[in-house]
Amino acid sequence: MKPRLRWIVGAPLAVLLLAQLVPVRRENPPVVHDAEAPPEVKAILRRACYDCHSNETVWGPHTSVAPISWLAAHDVSEGREELNFSRWGQERPGRVGRKLRHVLADGEMPPWIYVVGHPSARLSAADQAALSAWADTLAAQRGGEERGRRGR
Ligand code: HEC
Numbered sequence: 001m002k003p004r005l006r007w008i009v010g011a012p013l014a015v016l017l018l019a020q021l022v023p024v025r026r027e028n029p030p031v032v033h034d035a036e037a038p039p040e041v042k043a044i045l046r047r048a049c050y051d052c053h054s055n056e057t058v059w060g061p062h063t064s065v066a067p068i069s070w071l072a073a074h075d076v077s078e079g080r081e082e083l084n085f086s087r088w089g090q091e092r093p094g095r096v097g098r099k100l101r102h103v104l105a106d107g108e109m110p111p112w113i114y115v116v117g118h119p120s121a122r123l124s125a126a127d128q129a130a131l132s133a134w135a136d137t138l139a140a141q142r143g144g145e146e147r148g149r150r151g152r
Pocket of ligand 1: 045048049050051052053074075076078079082083099100102103109110111114123
């Protein structure tokens with residue numbers, strides 16, 4: 001019984017220790033052009049979105065421990081690819097606005113697992129309303145319709 005117990009506890013522990021050896025990239029590239037938004041909107045974005053959608057990620061201590069580090073690095077790299085508030089102007093405002101409206105309507109962002117560790121990132125009804133209004137403003141900008149117009 002005893003040696004078996006040692007395995008039951010020891011094997012996962014060994015795997016967890018070995019997991020720490022896998023290198024994880026936790027980098028913040030330079031900010032190219034910070035997002036332009038009204039101050040109250042910007043505050044919400046910084047609080048709830050910037051960790052994954054900007055080059056100003058705060059890599060907290062937990063992000064150096066596998067497997068959390070893997071999840072964090074993955075989310076940041078995918079998040080920056082989808083929408084990077086440090087590379088403002090790279091995508092048409094209309095497109096950004098539509099993407100934002102989509103995730104806000106579904107309550108997809110910020111991801112729930114992130115909110116568990118960052119309760120301050122939870123969006124209040126007022127936060128959601130402010131972001132939605134901003135998304136509508138962006139979506140209505142002429143840049144967003146360019147593609148459709150050209151296609152006609
Ligand atoms: C924990 C990291 C994380 C946080 C925090 C986060 N996101 Fe995301 N976001 C992602 C990842 C990863 C993706 C790409 C995969 C996906 O769509 O689920 C994404 C995708 C998106 C997309 C593109 C979705 C699409 O279908 O086009 C938008 C827009 C977005 N996020 C907005 C936000 C906003 C706004 C906030 C803050 C209120 C936020 N995100 C907070 C990780 C995050």
